[in-house]
Amino acid sequence: MLRSAWSVRRVVSAGQVGCTRSLHSKSAPFPNKLAFAFDIDGVLKQGHHNVLPQAKRVLKLLSGEDGRLPKPIPFLLITNGGGVPDEERRAALSSELGIKLTENQLVQSHTPIKEYVEKYQDKPVLVLGGKGESCRRVAESYGLKHSYIPQDIVAWKPSIWDRTELTEEERGFARPQDFSQIPFSAALMLHDSHDWGRDITLILDLMSSHRGIFGTRREGHDRADVKGDVELVFSNADVEWRSDWPIPRLGQGAFRLSLESVYKSTTGLDLPYKQFGKPFKATYDFSELMLRRYLREVGRDPEGALNVYMVGDNPLSDIDGANRHGWSSILVRTGVFHDTHGEVPSHKATIIADDVEKGVEWAIQEEMRKGSL
Ligand SMILES: [Mg+2]
Structure with a gap:
């Protein structure tokens, strides 16, 4: 069994999801450098129309809408999908995911x-x-x-x-x-x-x-x-x-x-x-630029250091690209990757998580533990 797989089960097993109400305590430093990049298919959605309930909860958490965090944590979506003008796709995704994405929060394959x-x-x-x-x-x-x-x-x-x-x-x-x-x-x-x-x-x-x-x-x-x-x-x-x-x-x-x-x-x-597209440098460079534009948009320092966690289901695109770009990576089991028979991913992620919610909660706790101010 992969060490990371074992670790995540131990750290963010189903039994610990209940501890998310204490995701951030007043005594712990807020992880100001933390940001997330999400793949869409196999992470936030399964199939064309099925939005995972964990995805809706996690985006509400990061947006600060559910009150569990004292302020929002920046994120954007990076997909190898496309074929629709960015504005149309953003409007459709906003409605499906139940949040309002801004123009700096969506990178389709052709956006860069x-x-x-x-x-x-x-x-x-x-x-x-x-x-x-x-x-x-x-x-x-x-x-x-x-x-x-x-x-x-x-x-x-x-x-x-x-x-x-x-x-x-x-x-x-x-x-x-x-x-x-x-x-x-x-x-x-x-x-x-x-x-x-x-x-x-x-x-x-x-x-x-x-x-x-x-x-x-x-x-x-x-x-x-x-x-x-x-x-x-x-x-x-x-x-x-x-x-x-x-x-x-x-x-x-x-x-x-x-x-x-x-x-x-x-x-x-x-x-x-x-x-262009994941895992290529041009797409990750552009995505980081978009994250910084987003920070400026919400009144945060766009120049500071960022600890970005890419959450993806495809080791060949999401995880390889994140690793090459110096980002941390979370490989989820809700898409193309499965390790039910002990499969080892072609590109090693920082951690393997059952789904996007467990991965994000682990990353927030990890950054707070490291005290990345
Ligand atoms: Mg995918």
């Missing part, structure tokens, strides 16, 4: 991309992934004025991908242009692809194109010393994800692996790309 792609605000970009034109709405909410989606390209020239036909709904929202005159600067994958063949084909076309124009091919497109004109960005590297189906499904990371393989076999080159 907003600042990264400011350079493309006035340039044509191809936006891929998601249902219908949802990711175009995400891109437009990030100020990208010339966002095109695969359906626009197919509506312009159906022969560019004739294996699937546009539906009537797609023909309704498609914005065909003369793409033989439009130079794309970037291909941004903001959510899982709904048509792998089409999307791999269009990305390959752009990566080997002359000046990012469909229907052209750059001289030396298969040479490592000749740089392409189109930047490729991915928002999420998860190879698998957990849907309502009992066996994990393929995610954006699996799409990228497939694309890399086809690119390698057709050009002999490694696919150049920029990756």
